Amino acid sequence: MQFWVAWPIFTEASCFWKLAQSRQVRLPSRELQGGSTIGLAELVRELVQRSQGGPSTSVQSGRCLVLSNERDADWAAGFGARSGRVNLAAGGRKELRGDPEAAAAPAGVGGIMQTPVSSAVHLSEWQKNYFAITSDTCTPGQKADGYRAQILHIQYAWANSEISQVCATNLFKKYAEKYSAIIDSDNAETGLNNYAENILTLARCQQNDSDKWQSSLTTSNVFELKSVQELMQAGKKFQSSLMAPADAFVVVDKEVSASVTPGLPKLNVCSSAVDTDLWASSSKCISQGPDILESLSSLKCLQSSVPSVTKTTDILPASSAFLNELPNTGFYASPLSGNNKAASSSSVKPPSHFEIGQNLSFSNHSSLLAGSGNPGKRKTFYSSSDESNSTTSSLASSKPSISTEAKNFVGSGNGSEESNGFKTAKEQLWVDQQKKYHNQPQRAPVSSYGGIKKSLGAGRSRGPFGKFVPPVPRQDGNENGGPQYKPYGAGSTESSFPVDERLKNIEPKMIELIMHEIMDHGPPVNWDDIAGVDFAKATIKEIVVWPMLRPDIFTGLRGPPKGILLFGPPGTGKTLIGKCIACQSGATFFSISASSLTSKWVGEGEKMVRALFTVARCQQPAVIFIDEIDSLLSQRGDGEHESSRRIKTEFLVQLDGATTSSEDRILVVGATNRPQEIDEAARRRLVKRLYIPLPEASARKQIVTRLMSKEHCCLREEEVEIIVKKSDGFSGADMTQLCREASLGPIRSLQSIDIATITPEQVRPISFLDFDSAFKTVRPSVSSKDLELYENWNQTFGCGR
Numbered sequence: 003m004q005f006w007v008a009w010p011i012f013t014e015a016s017c018f019w020k021l022a023q024s025r026q027v028r029l030p031s032r033e034l035q036g037g038s039t040i041g042l043a044e045l046v047r048e049l050v051q052r053s054q055g056g057p058s059t060s061v062q063s064g065r066c067l068v069l070s071n072e073r074d075a076d077w078a079a080g081f082g083a084r085s086g087r088v089n090l091a092a093g094g095r096k097e098l099r100g101d102p103e104a105a106a107a108p109a110g111v112g113g114i115m116q117t118p119v120s121s122a123v124h125l126s127e128w129q130k131n132y133f134a135i136t137s138d139t140c141t142p143g144q145k146a147d148g149y150r151a152q153i154l155h156i157q158y159a160w161a162n163s164e165i166s167q168v169c170a171t172n173l174f175k176k177y178a179e180k181y182s183a184i185i186d187s188d189n190a191e192t193g194l195n196n197y198a199e200n201i202l203t204l205a206r207c208q209q210n211d212s213d214k215w216q217s218s219l220t221t222s223n224v225f226e227l228k229s230v231q232e233l234m235q236a237g238k239k240f241q242s243s244l245m246a247p248a249d250a251f252v253v254v255d256k257e258v259s260a261s262v263t264p265g266l267p268k269l270n271v272c273s274s275a276v277d278t279d280l281w282a283s284s285s286k287c288i289s290q291g292p293d294i295l296e297s298l299s300s301l302k303c304l305q306s307s308v309p310s311v312t313k314t315t316d317i318l319p320a321s322s323a324f325l326n327e328l329p330n331t332g333f334y335a336s337p338l339s340g341n342n343k344a345a346s347s348s349s350v351k352p353p354s355h356f357e358i359g360q361n362l363s364f365s366n367h368s369s370l371l372a373g374s375g376n377p378g379k380r381k382t383f384y385s386s387s388d389e390s391n392s393t394t395s396s397l398a399s400s401k402p403s404i405s406t407e408a409k410n411f412v413g414s415g416n417g418s419e420e421s422n423g424f425k426t427a428k429e430q431l432w433v434d435q436q437k438k439y440h441n442q443p444q445r446a447p448v449s450s451y452g453g454i455k456k457s458l459g460a461g462r463s464r465g466p467f468g469k470f471v472p473p474v475p476r477q478d479g480n481e482n483g484g485p486q487y488k489p490y491g492a493g494s495t496e497s498s499f500p501v502d503e504r505l506k507n508i509e510p511k512m513i514e515l516i517m518h519e520i521m522d523h524g525p526p527v528n529w530d531d532i533a534g535v536d537f538a539k540a541t542i543k544e545i546v547v548w549p550m551l552r553p554d555i556f557t558g559l560r561g562p563p564k565g566i567l568l569f570g571p572p573g574t575g576k577t578l579i580g581k582c583i584a585c586q587s588g589a590t591f592f593s594i595s596a597s598s599l600t601s602k603w604v605g606e607g608e609k610m611v612r613a614l615f616t617v618a619r620c621q622q623p624a625v626i627f628i629d630e631i632d633s634l635l636s637q638r639g640d641g642e643h644e645s646s647r648r649i650k651t652e653f654l655v656q657l658d659g660a661t662t663s664s665e666d667r668i669l670v671v672g673a674t675n676r677p678q679e680i681d682e683a684a685r686r687r688l689v690k691r692l693y694i695p696l697p698e699a700s701a702r703k704q705i706v707t708r709l710m711s712k713e714h715c716c717l718r719e720e721e722v723e724i725i726v727k728k729s730d731g732f733s734g735a736d737m738t739q740l741c742r743e744a745s746l747g748p749i750r751s752l753q754s755i756d757i758a759t760i761t762p763e764q765v766r767p768i769s770f771l772d773f774d775s776a777f778k779t780v781r782p783s784v785s786s787k788d789l790e791l792y793e794n795w796n797q798t799f800g801c802g803r
């Protein structure tokens with residue numbers, strides 16, 4: 003009899019952390035980051051090997067850990083794992099999967115036990131893994147996502163000779179049949195119509211595979227489709243039925259509230275319905291309320307003929323009737339919302355008294371129109387945006403019952419400072435784009451060792467009541483005295499900016515996250531900040547930086563690669579180099595750790611990848627730095643989890659898209675300490691693979707000299723030489739740590755009583771003795787065995803000399 007334990011995905015890492023701690027097993031932090039099954043297996047191995055009296059046997063299977071003793075299973079269950087018994091005698095994993103309890107407990111995304119797929123897997127097994135419709139209760143959005151993911155799976159498997167062409171064709175056929183109900187359906191609730199844009203995006207990506215290939219569907223002619231016309235007609239009718247006299251008015255300032263007509267139903271505002279992307283997001287609401295898609299699309303038809311004041315005011319009361327059934331998910335202000343840029347979660351409160359996030363009704367209409375795919379139509383709308391602005395003014399003045407404050411807010415755009423300062427991510431993106439294209443700002447080269455490294459979700463945070471901090475400083479001054487930018491909303495022209503069409507299908511929360519957490523706003527890095535690695539620096543300048551700066555000269559064969567790989571021991575400056583490339587080429591720097599994609603965004607990782615590349619395309623030139631890229635692009639194996647595989651596939655598709663689209667100026671810089679784990683297909687795409695070795699003596703000297711030049715220090719030249727000699731085998735990060743440690747020497751020599759009273763000038767300078775004692779505690783972090791591995795890999799796949 004054996005026992006299994008299973009962790010829900012999101013607690014996996016923390017459970018293991020606790021397990022490790024309770025057993026006093028020290029695990030490399032790297033492995034704890036990994037949420038993938040591979041990471042899990044390694045952890046288990048570590049636990050088994052290092053713990054005393056710990057699990058005596060373990061078999062890793064999907065997300066189940068099979069233990070051979072009940073005590074361990076109970077013990078693990080104490081940490082939140084689900085546990086049970088399983089008889090492995092009669093067929094191992096099969097038996098485990100057959101166990102109903104086991105199958106239910108370790109459910110991954112979609113509630114299905116994830117099983118690994120080997121490369122030699124049989125077709126039926128393949129289908130079982132990839133072609134089961136996971137749930138009848140899937141929303142159209144989930145089905146659409148599944149549809150896309152599965153197309154990618156087939157392509158990927160085919161491209162990697164996992165399956166034959168015949169097999170791939172059969173699968174495509176089979177899959178199309180299976181999903182025909184939702185693919186062909188005109189029903190807005192069950193069909194994929196709302197996701198046409200996503201499919202088109204995919205189609206555009208695939209277009210890169212053959213320049214001649216062209217989809218007959220475009221964002222423009224999709225409106226000419228009969229089914230779409232019918233939808234819009236139906237929506238028109240629906241809209242006319244909504245044209246009831248206003249029976250409520252809305253308070254547009256957060257602070258101000260006003261009464262509404264008694265009897266107004268409780269109003270919940272669905273974020274998606276009023277967000278910028280009508281076609282992509284409205285289905286979230288559709289599943290729960292009347293056909294908003296129709297009603298909203300009808301607004302598009304009406305926009306040119308009906309004065310917008312009528313539309314906006316009329317929509318509210320009518321909408322409230324059906325919106326009350328929608329989930330209260332908050333509300334995002336539209337980027338097209340005029341001068342008063344604000345977004346807030348708004349929930350509706352009692353019938354007689356409710357608030358809506360600033361500028362609610364006046365923005366959503368505009369945003370819907372912006373979502374249409376027809377550029378001509380959109381142009382008409384943009385040109386009328388001033389009218390739309392004046393509409394809001396006239397609305398304010400034509401409603402005697404609206405409060406003065408509210409009128410001011412609506413009409414003049416002089417809302418409270420907080421309101422003015424607020425920008426949604428899309429707005430911010432637009433501002434950034436404007437800055438980039440009109441001003442072409444270059445980051446001033448500022449010397450800095452070790453800018454702040456950001457990782458997804460781990461960047462700055464603000465509590466639930468924290469004040470919103472815009473991703474870039476505002477022009478009207480910032481606390482840090484950072485760069486000065488134009489304040490958003492100051493110019494009248496900005497009120498009608500077009501949101502980049504490519505962002506239409508990206509979830510706002512993802513854009514927000516990318517802007518806040520992944521887009522790097524840290525201090526710039528100069529080439530001189532990176533000690534040593536001269537060959538890598540020269541190569542990068544030649545093949546990446548110059549071409550990015552002068553795309554007109556570096557054309558054709560001279561064009562820059564779209565992906566490079568920096569590999570080598572930890573702490574040798576790979577991240578610094580990535581950042582430096584971005585700074586020196588005037589590119590936007592996106593920095594993400596691959597492990598956060600696989601662990602933090604389980605189930606959404608591939609969307610995140612797509613969103614990241616889309617935002618990067620809007621922010622060109624851009625450098626996407628992916629740390630620990632091995633965990634994203636690791637070789638496929640039995641332990642690979644389905645979600646990791648999907649993320650990897652999406653990444654490769656995106657990378658291919660970037661590669662074949664000559665206009666795109668996006669560089670993917672992957673960094674890894676485990677180059678040997680990178681998948682062949684991925685390795686091929688990262689054409690320049692540069693070894694970033696441990697710093698040589700001259701580089702180590704440079705690091706010490708540079709760091710010490712900023713401190714009160716009395717090192718003589720020959721002492722520096724000794725330090726350099728003694729630090730053979732140290733990485734750049736080790737050297738930095740050594741200097742830090744030495745800099746504490748003078749403080750340690752103080753009596754604790756002095757600390758309170760002593761002035762900075764009285765602290766003695768850092769001396770050689772401090773370094774001497776620092777050497778006792780700081781040791782090289784890279785083993786010679788590891789170095790050998792890097793050297794070998796460099797010989798085989800590296801692009802160095």
Ligand SMILES: Nc1ncnc2c1ncn2[C@@H]1O[C@H](COP(=O)(O)OP(=O)(O)OP(=O)(O)O)[C@@H](O)[C@H]1O
Nearest residue numbers: 451452532533572573574575576577578734735738
């Ligand atoms: N060549 C170098 N020159 C100057 N400083 C360096 C160099 N290499 C490393 N450092 C120092 O070490 C810190 C860590 O470097 P960085 O994060 O770039 O290393 P990395 O190779 O990306 O590490 P990892 O593989 O662990 O992500 C830097 O912030 C810097 O202080």
